[in-house]
Amino acid sequence: MAAKRIPAADPAALGAREAAWRIAEGAMSSAELVAACLARIDAEEERVQAWVFLDRDKAMAEAEERDRRRKLGMPLGPLHGVPVGIKDIIDVKGMPTGNGSPIDAGRMPLEDAALIRRLHAAGAIILGKTVTTEFAYFHPGKTRNPHDPSRTPGGSSSGSAAAVACRMVPLAFGSQTNGSVIRPASFCGTVGFKPSFGAIPRTGMLTASQSLDHVGLFARNLEDMALAEALMGPDGRDTGAGASPGPLTATALSEPPVAPALAFIRTPAWSHAEEGTVAAFAELVAALGDRLDDVELPEPFARAYGWHRAIMTAEMARNLGHYVDRAPEQCSDKIRDLVAEGRGVSAPDYLGARDMAPVLRSSLEALFDRFDAIVTPAAPGEAPEGLESTGDPVFCTPWTYLGLPALSLPLLAGPSGLPLGVQLVGAAGQDARLLRTARWLVRLLNEEVPA
Known part of the structure; x- marks a missing residue:
């Protein structure tokens, strides 16, 4: 019997998981979904400027092929027929990868990144490339915040966060070396997920810092994050890639056996929290009551910021310095200053910073024996006004340094009514437990994460 068609009022408003289900059931075609996303881009791109490259014809052709496969009864992947956006530091064969720099403008990769190969295997359709800051660092691109175009969307995964936030695409991918997924997710009001370090291989992606780079993703609901499995x-090529911290769907979409315990950690960066953030988190703490304990980190965590900085600047100088050497006039002051700083990091300081990450990570084992997740801000406040800065990643730094899985959930609002992300951080390799805890928190607060 043919599946009953249940039309969506606006296919572009669907989350990735529901869209894939509708396509698999025949309630909607992939071609309809891709066309709806392209129409949404046509309506919003001039205002938001999330994309650096779109391949409309190829996307529609691939959607029609996905629909043909379904009609023939062929096996379907978990993202069958779902369009996705890809940060423009990740290679896609047949699409330019410019790394946010005029130096690499028009560069055409010869093969797909590992992420892209796996997305194809899952049935996804690569709609195009989203805007990144220059070399995934601080110099902003053209993207605006969908909630207020006079404000930053955050960075460095600016276009991916903005595209998901204004329903141009249900799922998009970025990277995080400091706060480049969690921060823009907070500013744009999406769910952002930075899995444990090495969970998703980085082969075919611009290397900024091999010790810190993570692949991350953006969606409009929490359940879609489990698709990352x-x-x-x-x-076999990314030496930093490790075992999958899954299965995600079976755990993340299940109910916790008991109500999870949460640790509220202000971090040594609490002085950076804006007044509206302090007030919003005070309300959150009150709402959670005895489900949340106030916890302080040991003193060495205050030095994690310097250790992270030493690793990041030294490795980015090594990996990106050749751009500054051969075309300094085409590099921003931010990149030139970064490379100069990184070249000044001594070997003992760099190696010492590397050595301390596993020490701090192991010191948290007792905390994660007692608590299911850490609760902390995703950013100091709402998206800052102006477009010359992408905001401060200070609330993301220690967790990126330690390679811990982290989520930003759009559960709070600031004094201007703009999103404030609640960041949840889990134990290394326990991504499924983190997602399940986050789902419990969303339900407890009776807040519907936008779908």
Whole structure:
């Protein structure tokens, strides 16, 4: 019997998981979904400027092929027929990867990144490339915040966060070396997920800092984050990639056996929290009551910021310095200053910073024996006004340094009514537990994360 068609009022408003289900059931075609996303881009792109490259014809052709496969009864992946956006530091064969720099403008990769190969295997359709800051660092691109175009969307995964926020695409991918997924997710009001370090291989992606770079993703609901399990696991080429921290769907979409315990950690960066953030988190703490304990980190965590900085600047100088050497006039002051700083980091300081990450990570084992997740801000406040800055990643730094899985949930609002992300951080390799805890928190607060 043919599946009953249940039309969506606006296919572009669907989350990735529901869209894939509708396509698989025949309630909607992939071609309808891709066309709806392209129409949404036509309506919003001039205002938001999330994309650096779109391949409309190829996307529609691939959607029609996905629909043909379904009609023939062929096997379907978990993202069958779902369009996705890709940050423009990730190679897609047949699409330019410019790394946010005029130096690499028009560069055409010869092969797909590992992430792209896995997305194709899962049935996804690559709609195009989203705007990144220059070399995934601080110099902003053209993207505006969908909630207020006079404000930053955050960075460095600016276009991916903005595209998901204004329903141009249900799922998009970015990277995080400091706060480049969690911060823009907070500013744009999406769910952002930075899995454990090495969960998704980085082969075919611009290397900024091999010790810190993570692949991350953006969606409009929490349940869609479990789809990342199809992308996880080593690929044999990224030496930093490890075992998949899954299965995500079976755990993340289940109910916790008991109500999870949460640790509220202000972090040594609490002085950076804006007044509206302090007030919003005071209300959150009150709402959670005895489900949340106030916890202070040991003193060495205050030095994690300097250790992270030493690693990041030294490795980015090594990996990106050649751009500054051969075309300094085409590099921003931010990149030139970064490379100069990184070249000044001594070997003892760099190696010492590397050595301290596993020490701090192991010191948290007792905390995660007692608590299911850490609660902390995703950013100091709402998206800052102006477009010359992408905001401060200070609330993301220690968790990126330690390679811990983190989520930003759009559960709070600031004094201007703009999103404030609640960041949840889990134990290394326990991404499924983190997602399940986050789902419990969303339900407890009776807040519907936009779908």
